[in-house]
Amino acid sequence: MAVFSYKALDSSGKEVKGVIEAPNRNSAYALLKSKGIYPLDIVEEKTINRSSHFSAFFKKKPSATELNLFFRTLATLLDSGIPIVDAVNSFTEDEEKKHLRVFYKQLVDALKEGLSFSDSLKKAGIDDPVIIVLVSSGERSALLSKNLIMAAELLERRESIKNKVLQALIYPSVLLVVAFGVVVFMLVTVIPKVKAIYSAAKLELPFSTKLLLTVSSLILNHYFTLLLVISFLGLFLVFMSRRKKETFDRIKLKLPFIGSLFAYAELVKFFTTFGDLLSAGVPAVEAFRTATETVVNLHLKKQLQIVLPEFEKGASLYSLLSTVSQIPGIVIQLIKAGENSGTLSSMSLRVSRFLENEVNFKLKNLTSLLEPATMLMVGIVVGFVVYALLLPILSISTIKGI
Numbered sequence: 001m002a003v004f005s006y007k008a009l010d011s012s013g014k015e016v017k018g019v020i021e022a023p024n025r026n027s028a029y030a031l032l033k034s035k036g037i038y039p040l041d042i043v044e045e046k047t048i049n050r051s052s053h054f055s056a057f058f059k060k061k062p063s064a065t066e067l068n069l070f071f072r073t074l075a076t077l078l079d080s081g082i083p084i085v086d087a088v089n090s091f092t093e094d095e096e097k098k099h100l101r102v103f104y105k106q107l108v109d110a111l112k113e114g115l116s117f118s119d120s121l122k123k124a125g126i127d128d129p130v131i132i133v134l135v136s137s138g139e140r141s142a143l144l145s146k147n148l149i150m151a152a153e154l155l156e157r158r159e160s161i162k163n164k165v166l167q168a169l170i171y172p173s174v175l176l177v178v179a180f181g182v183v184v185f186m187l188v189t190v191i192p193k194v195k196a197i198y199s200a201a202k203l204e205l206p207f208s209t210k211l212l213l214t215v216s217s218l219i220l221n222h223y224f225t226l227l228l229v230i231s232f233l234g235l236f237l238v239f240m241s242r243r244k245k246e247t248f249d250r251i252k253l254k255l256p257f258i259g260s261l262f263a264y265a266e267l268v269k270f271f272t273t274f275g276d277l278l279s280a281g282v283p284a285v286e287a288f289r290t291a292t293e294t295v296v297n298l299h300l301k302k303q304l305q306i307v308l309p310e311f312e313k314g315a316s317l318y319s320l321l322s323t324v325s326q327i328p329g330i331v332i333q334l335i336k337a338g339e340n341s342g343t344l345s346s347m348s349l350r351v352s353r354f355l356e357n358e359v360n361f362k363l364k365n366l367t368s369l370l371e372p373a374t375m376l377m378v379g380i381v382v383g384f385v386v387y388a389l390l391l392p393i394l395s396i397s398t399i400k401g402i
């Protein structure tokens with residue numbers, strides 16, 4: 001079976017868009033005509049092949065922002081008393097993005113087959129375990145709309161943390177790229193012209209100038225080899241970072257200044273998910289297991305997974321978390337208070353807010369330090385280039401008595 005997107009005219013002459021599933025294009029055309037819809041254009045989107053890992057790799061999924069909007073709107077429709085099949089189907093009517101039309105169509109088809117909404121999401125390609133558990137819990141407790149809002153808020157908080165980290169790195173990154181471009185431009189265009197002046201004057205060049213001329217010569221005469229070496233080193237680092245991911249992740253957590261930032265950003269996701277799942281009625285062990293899946297840093301994730309069997313046996317959570325070196329003491333105390341008072345879900349969410357504030361504070365400090373540090377580093381590099389260029393010229397001027 002294949003999925004086709006179409007533009008067509010309905011019986012009243014109004015232009016409509018949508019998606020339809022059929023064995024081939026002719027069948028899709030006939031099926032639409034039987035429904036009183038007259039196709040103007042039919043385009044095949046993708047072939048449905050669940051066993052094909054290749055096609056699944058290239059399949060475009062809804063983004064976190066798109067899922068956030070979908071869950072919030074769907075919750076509103078469900079609260080209004082609209083059946084879930086009709087509610088999901090309404091999204092396909094005015095949707096312009098093809099990958100979303102295909103996604104909604106697959107959801108509707110799965111729901112019509114009798115699958116639950118959580119299973120339909122999985123069939124449509126949503127593999128986030130936290131989202132699936134939240135939706136499944138909402139279905140079991142008849143609080144689907146509430147849990148959809150919780151899922152939307154969870155996605156929103158995740159994106160917020162990620163965007164804050166990216167925004168903190170944008171300015172220094174742009175500054176470094178511009179500085180690198182300026183230096184390379186000088187090495188390729190300016191320095192070869194100045195080199196001719198030095199050769200004509202037959203001066204004994206200082207080490208800094210010789211170094212600069214050597215680098216310029218390497219770039220001009222061996223740029224292809226340099227590109228190959230840099231590409232090879234880049235690919236090697238990427239390969240090693242994936243093959244030895246736990247080692248690299250452990251190093252990331254031990255970096256000065258930013259190691260705790262990486263750890264806190266991961267723990268925000270963990271405790272937010274854990275608290276939300278507990279609030280949704282998910283058992284503590286299942287909530288802990290699912291929350292652990294949101295942690296990307298493999299070293300931290302394995303530390304959390306190690307304590308899971310003891311938690312399943314009934315050990316207190318705060319004592320187990322105290323063995324995870326990246327979790328600060330105040331968090332342990334808050335979790336202990338939550339366990340003792342029976343408010344673990346609200347206390348976990350309080351921990352996530354505390355850690356999020358810490359992340360914001362650290363990001364603010366990091367940004368305030370990175371900007372001057374980056375400018376200083378750029379100034380030193382550019383200053384060295386100017387110094388190495390001008391030093392022989394000043395020597396010429398001194399010899400000639402200028």
